[in-house]
Amino acid sequence: MILDEMSLPQRSISRRDCLQSLAGVLAGARGWAAAQSRPNIVIIVSDDHGYADLSCYDHPQEVRTPNIDRIARSGVRFAQGYANAYVCAPTRAALLTGRYSQRYGFYTASDSRAGLPLDQVTLAAVLKREGYATGAFGKWHLGLEMPYHPCRRGFDEFYGFLGHGAHDYFNLRRDPDALFNAIRRNEQVIDDTGYLTDNLRREAVSFVARHEQRPFFLYLAFNAVHYPLQAPPEVIRKYDTGNPKRDIYLAMLEREDAAVGALLDELEKRRLQQNTLVVFFSDNGGARANASSNGALRDFKQSVYEGGIRVPFMMSWPGRIRPDTVSREPVMSMDVMPTVGAAAGASLPKDVVFDGKDILPALTGQASGPLHEAMFWDGAEEQTAVRSGRWKLVNNRGKTELFDLDADLSEKNDLGPQRPEMVARLQASFDQWSKQNRPRLTRGAANEAQGGGARAAQREARRQEKKRKKQK
Numbered sequence: 001m002i003l004d005e006m007s008l009p010q011r012s013i014s015r016r017d018c019l020q021s022l023a024g025v026l027a028g029a030r031g032w033a034a035a036q037s038r039p040n041i042v043i044i045v046s047d048d049h050g051y052a053d054l055s056c057y058d059h060p061q062e063v064r065t066p067n068i069d070r071i072a073r074s075g076v077r078f079a080q081g082y083a084n085a086y087v088c089a090p091t092r093a094a095l096l097t098g099r100y101s102q103r104y105g106f107y108t109a110s111d112s113r114a115g116l117p118l119d120q121v122t123l124a125a126v127l128k129r130e131g132y133a134t135g136a137f138g139k140w141h142l143g144l145e146m147p148y149h150p151c152r153r154g155f156d157e158f159y160g161f162l163g164h165g166a167h168d169y170f171n172l173r174r175d176p177d178a179l180f181n182a183i184r185r186n187e188q189v190i191d192d193t194g195y196l197t198d199n200l201r202r203e204a205v206s207f208v209a210r211h212e213q214r215p216f217f218l219y220l221a222f223n224a225v226h227y228p229l230q231a232p233p234e235v236i237r238k239y240d241t242g243n244p245k246r247d248i249y250l251a252m253l254e255r256e257d258a259a260v261g262a263l264l265d266e267l268e269k270r271r272l273q274q275n276t277l278v279v280f281f282s283d284n285g286g287a288r289a290n291a292s293s294n295g296a297l298r299d300f301k302q303s304v305y306e307g308g309i310r311v312p313f314m315m316s317w318p319g320r321i322r323p324d325t326v327s328r329e330p331v332m333s334m335d336v337m338p339t340v341g342a343a344a345g346a347s348l349p350k351d352v353v354f355d356g357k358d359i360l361p362a363l364t365g366q367a368s369g370p371l372h373e374a375m376f377w378d379g380a381e382e383q384t385a386v387r388s389g390r391w392k393l394v395n396n397r398g399k400t401e402l403f404d405l406d407a408d409l410s411e412k413n414d415l416g417p418q419r420p421e422m423v424a425r426l427q428a429s430f431d432q433w434s435k436q437n438r439p440r441l442t443r444g445a446a447n448e449a450q451g452g453g454a455r456a457a458q459r460e461a462r463r464q465e466k467k468r469k470k471q472k
């Protein structure tokens, strides 16, 4: 009897536990099923990568990128893909907010020192809220102080450097005078060895391996192929273009391509590729400094001509995007967030104006018109541009030119004098757009904050260094 009394409740608890655990298993399975139906997101950003420097684009014969080409082969390559800016940081800001970064005063690379304003919601924060595992690896360039750190902007983990735009590829040890530039794992400053592009490969592959059971968002922001021109000597020796700078650039590109290959292999090995949306693009056009090639496009990085802003851009999502597609739809880096948001079924904030558009309907013939009636660039250096359809108006330090991009890809023939009405229409459209924008983050009084930001980051890093030494 006593035994029964004692055992009864035990049995009933056991039944309840059973039911609860069954419910748990069912909920887990539902969660797992929902998680499995949501795509993984991989965004790969290349840095200062020339429009012609991928072998899936019209390229010089010395260029071979078999792995990055796999993304285009299994999906879509955009012939008219654009960066939001002709330099690194504002494009990255637009990418992670889905908006024209000028809306919040972010126009230039040095605006990155003030940081991506904290009232801006990032794609990482949105996906994290949706249950995604989120990781950023590589170049950040969106703020030096801790509140702007990737781990405070929606990323669970980070390996890379906060600022500025460039990093030595071999010297990965901390420099006390430039701690803003130190390699960090999450928020900790670390010393590392190796070749930085290879390390980013290691981190990206490890992230996929560790999170294969849940939907994940991997942001792989290479600093390759940005200067300094540095690559392992045995790789450089494989190239002989007659231009020693170009040989190093190609070696850097080879290593980046191999890193992308390793990441794609990892997705395939784990049978994740079918349900992974992969985006690849460059943050601005090829630079003169790294001997990159923009092919037929006029000019380089730092310019609003096509060579500064039209970039390699591709996207793959097997089953959803037809393989080997070439699209002439003009798209922009800020389109990635709304595209990813729609693909992931994520709810984007309702009180934010997103300038970016979901690209997928344009690829499946469901879009009724162009994604963008007009696209705008303003680098706050007396260089602006607006493109609408085939027409592009460039304002280059006081000189206004009108180009027909369908007929004149290389922007050689200024049609402004023949088409004053088109000049006026595009100018009015640009002026209207400018009205929504805020003044530069690092203008005037904010310049103080800019220097302060770097100093505060150094102070923070020194504090961490002291703490680390104490712990030893």
Ligand SMILES: [Ca+2]
Pocket: 047, 048, 087, 088, 226, 283, 284
């Ligand atoms: Ca760049």
